[in-house]
Amino acid sequence: MTTLEYERYCDEVAGQLAALRATLTGADLTVTVPTCPDWTLGELARHVGRAVRWAEIMMRTGTDKPVDEKDVPGAAAPGDDDPAGLDAWLAESAELVVGTLREVGPEAFVWTWTEARDAAFWARRMTHEVAIHRADAAIAVGVPYEVDPEVAADAIDEWLDIVRFVQRIQPSDSAAELKGAGRSIHLHATDAGPGPEAEWLIEFREDGFVWRRGHEKATVALRGPLTEVLLAFYRRRGLDEGGVEVLGERELLDFWLERASFG
Numbered sequence: 089m090t091t092l093e094y095e096r097y098c099d100e101v102a103g104q105l106a107a108l109r110a111t112l113t114g115a116d117l118t119v120t121v122p123t124c125p126d127w128t129l130g131e132l133a134r135h136v137g138r139a140v141r142w143a144e145i146m147m148r149t150g151t152d153k154p155v156d157e158k159d160v161p162g163a164a165a166p167g168d169d170d171p172a173g174l175d176a177w178l179a180e181s182a183e184l185v186v187g188t189l190r191e192v193g194p195e196a197f198v199w200t201w202t203e204a205r206d207a208a209f210w211a212r213r214m215t216h217e218v219a220i221h222r223a224d225a226a227i228a229v230g231v232p233y234e235v236d237p238e239v240a241a242d243a244i245d246e247w248l249d250i251v252r253f254v255q256r257i258q259p260s261d262s263a264a265e266l267k268g269a270g271r272s273i274h275l276h277a278t279d280a281g282p283g284p285e286a287e288w289l290i291e292f293r294e295d296g297f298v299w300r301r302g303h304e305k306a307t308v309a310l311r312g313p314l315t316e317v318l319l320a321f322y323r324r325r326g327l328d329e330g331g332v333e334v335l336g337e338r339e340l341l342d343f344w345l346e347r348a349s350f351g
Contacts, residue, residue, distance in 0.1 A: 094194040097211035104218035105182035117168040130168035137181040144185040262347040274306035277314035308336035
């Protein structure tokens with residue numbers, strides 16, 4: 089599957105972090121994030137900043153093993169009582185990670201948790217890490233969430249790749265249960281125009297699942313605007329919240345959503 093260009097990911101990491109900062113401006117940082125109920129809005133912001141700083145130090149040093157989070161420079165962020173300081177820290181985090189991404193280039197060696205060992209992995213991963221957590225922030229604040237269609241589609245691609253990877257390497261994870269020949273899931277973005285560009289088919293097999301872009305009949309279909317399909321598939325919106333419709337055997341889609349895991 090073709091991903092976005094590396095420079096596009098660099099631009100997106102910068103843009104997504106800027107949009108997250110805009111969402112946080114004037115917000116109550118102590119409110120609970122409904123889609124991440126263990127976090128306040130401030131804790132979500134600090135998680136995102138630490139994540140991009142963690143990726144940045146690994147790319148900058150070209151390490152062949154993960155860096156301990158306590159060893160990440162500047163990981164300590166201002167608290168909820170200093171929103172201006174937190175915003176400045178996020179701005180600095182963005183400048184650091186985007187600067188390093190552009191400096192090292194897509195082929196630079198760096199540790200990752202997949203078979204890939206290059207900065208291109210982190211450019212893509214941080215794009216979607218921030219984009220999805222920006223959705224969490226928007227839901228918590230109660231403001232509209234928008235994301236570029238190409239980014240939304242690539243986020244679904246990446247999530248499918250992640251779940252498939254977890255299924256292969258972690259047999260004890262709940263993702264291992266996503267198997268059983270003869271069943272399938274179709275994701276269909278209704279606002280993406282004709283063609284298979286924003287449609288996906290997930291096919292269950294005896295040993296796991298495979299996926300591809302395309303339009304085919306399936307056991308169950310999840311249909312709606314691309315952003316809403318993205319949010320439902322990432323479990324950021326419920327299937328009954330009105331943004332999407334489910335056609336066919338909903339139980340299979342629920343089965344997937346309950347077990348699709350990041351590890």
